[in-house]
Amino acid sequence: WVVRCALAQFAASDSTPEPPKMRSNHALTPPPKPHVVFALADDFGWANFGAHRAAGEQGAAEAQTPFLDGLLREGIELRRYYTYKICSPSRSALQSGRLPVHVNTANSAVSIFNESDPVSGYAGVPRNMTCVANKLAAAGYDTHFVGKWDAGMATPRHTPLGRGYSSMYGYYQHANDYWTKGEGEPTLREPQRGFEATGEVDVCLNHFTDLSEANATYFGGVRDAAALSSGCRESTAPDPPCYEEALFKRRSVGLIRAHDAARPLFLFHAFHALHTPLQVPRHYLAAAAAAAAPFRFDDESRWTYSALARYMDDTVAALVGALKERGMWSSTLFAFASDNGGPIYRPGGANNHPLKGGKYSDWEGGIRAVAFVAGGAVPAAARGSTVSDPMHLADLYATFAALARVDPFDGAAARAGLPPVDGVDLWPRLSGQTTEPPREELYGGPGHLVQGPYKLLVGEVPFAAWTGPASPNATGPSGRSLTRWSCPACRPPVVDGRVDCAAGCLYNVEADPSETRELSLELPERKQQMLRRHDMLRATDFNPDRGGVDPRACTAATSRYASPAGAFWGPFAFLDS
Numbered sequence: 001w002v003v004r005c006a007l008a009q010f011a012a013s014d015s016t017p018e019p020p021k022m023r024s025n026h027a028l029t030p031p032p033k034p035h036v037v038f039a040l041a042d043d044f045g046w047a048n049f050g051a052h053r054a055a056g057e058q059g060a061a062e063a064q065t066p067f068l069d070g071l072l073r074e075g076i077e078l079r080r081y082y083t084y085k086i087c088s089p090s091r092s093a094l095q096s097g098r099l100p101v102h103v104n105t106a107n108s109a110v111s112i113f114n115e116s117d118p119v120s121g122y123a124g125v126p127r128n129m130t131c132v133a134n135k136l137a138a139a140g141y142d143t144h145f146v147g148k149w150d151a152g153m154a155t156p157r158h159t160p161l162g163r164g165y166s167s168m169y170g171y172y173q174h175a176n177d178y179w180t181k182g183e184g185e186p187t188l189r190e191p192q193r194g195f196e197a198t199g200e201v202d203v204c205l206n207h208f209t210d211l212s213e214a215n216a217t218y219f220g221g222v223r224d225a226a227a228l229s230s231g232c233r234e235s236t237a238p239d240p241p242c243y244e245e246a247l248f249k250r251r252s253v254g255l256i257r258a259h260d261a262a263r264p265l266f267l268f269h270a271f272h273a274l275h276t277p278l279q280v281p282r283h284y285l286a287a288a289a290a291a292a293a294p295f296r297f298d299d300e301s302r303w304t305y306s307a308l309a310r311y312m313d314d315t316v317a318a319l320v321g322a323l324k325e326r327g328m329w330s331s332t333l334f335a336f337a338s339d340n341g342g343p344i345y346r347p348g349g350a351n352n353h354p355l356k357g358g359k360y361s362d363w364e365g366g367i368r369a370v371a372f373v374a375g376g377a378v379p380a381a382a383r384g385s386t387v388s389d390p391m392h393l394a395d396l397y398a399t400f401a402a403l404a405r406v407d408p409f410d411g412a413a414a415r416a417g418l419p420p421v422d423g424v425d426l427w428p429r430l431s432g433q434t435t436e437p438p439r440e441e442l443y444g445g446p447g448h449l450v451q452g453p454y455k456l457l458v459g460e461v462p463f464a465a466w467t468g469p470a471s472p473n474a475t476g477p478s479g480r481s482l483t484r485w486s487c488p489a490c491r492p493p494v495v496d497g498r499v500d501c502a503a504g505c506l507y508n509v510e511a512d513p514s515e516t517r518e519l520s521l522e523l524p525e526r527k528q529q530m531l532r533r534h535d536m537l538r539a540t541d542f543n544p545d546r547g548g549v550d551p552r553a554c555t556a557a558t559s560r561y562a563s564p565a566g567a568f569w570g571p572f573a574f575l576d577s
Helices: 002-010 058-062 066-073 087-096 132-138 191-195 244-258 282-292 300-325 395-403 411-415 479-484 524-538 552-558
Strands: 035-041 076-078 142-148 167-171 212-214 219-221 265-270 332-338 371-374 385-387 441-443 448-451 454-461 498-508
Touching (some): 035 395, 066 371, 087 132, 087 395, 132 395, 244 265, 332 395, 441 524, 498 524
Parallel strands (some): 035 332, 076 385, 142 167, 142 265
Antiparallel strands (some): 167 212, 212 219, 332 371, 454 498
């Protein structure tokens, strides 16, 4: 098994592999199956996408995504594309094809481990689930992963190589520092630094670097000293050589340029952007401010977020440019999406206007994400269209499998007694072969259920607020008051930024996407029917005991994955299996 082989060779390998040489730019005969390139944004706010803004307003001047806007006009917008409300469950759903409730609903530390459950006792996707790259690799695709993983790390099987990718360049956790690639070590003088990247101080006290690479001959921390340096932080160049997003961009562009265009490619480019800590090259801060004129950013997080979105936009332009350069664009399905809605708390910096709420909530602003598909594989008649049927990011698994002409059924999971694949093939609807909605309902909970135009919320729902057109800002509500406000006279009442939907809250999100009018009194029978269905579906929830933090993760980092550059995160359990 390639992961075992690479792990065994790690200690003996001391030189960075030569980058692949660029292949001829002459267009070759396209592969019989489309290339699939998936670019996943992190915490992208609904209103931070320029295409969702009206020309002339301040928000439009600040939402600087011109290339993505143009790409959307050539593709198909998925207007009601649902995700989970936080990172790891969404990514686990994408990789496994399961709804989050059937694979993972927690942003668990990568170091957790329950030794009594060798199948599911870890963060992320259970070991015996077959992931999307496993399927596409079996169908003859060259598969590569670049960027943020956040779908498990405890065993070799949990890593991108164990999930079917032939190479990986990225990090395992929820976040790291864009410059140092560490987690922000706490100090006596700056204890808050431990929370800057991952939002927590982990069992290893945030001491390790989280940037790794893997292929058939190497598995471990990135060995390029320049990539691990933070010395370029003050650079005014557009692409400082040690900036993490620049590293990811160069890797993905290099993979496209080196690819044999006669073979189908599956490239998963998972941005760190726009997740905290909000860090971006100085060049982009200046460019964002200039482009927003005559308007002025009066909030640092909004300014940095806008600049980071601009960097992401330029990266997508580079990926598409490389595909066109290689003659591959005409046979490519290019998918772009966010893993969840934008965070409206500080220092998140996002804006989901006019949607309600944000990340960590089941309001539309938290789970209705930016998404579209483009590329030459999109039928000409479908380009420039919008599909408003409810869809889920887990559906991309079955959609990509269908395009690769491979059965999405997961036999390994069935033999292990794990939940089956939930994803449905969206391609007949997206390509115009049918006008029938691909789903009758979407159980994205626990906590919400979508049936056609209606959405039911169950339980306490935080962030019951709406961001303004230019938010966050210095003159509007502070981060605390926006997310902690109260309105006893509202229906339902808002207390400390939360709404109690224990008895169920019903909205028509097709007619009222901002969720301003609760419908329990108008449609009591509909609400009761959806409550019964929600409770029935909750019986299918997958909730294994994933264990607690395991200090062996720290031991592995300081021994197996140690190098002159430091200690790196990596698998720590069942290393020889």
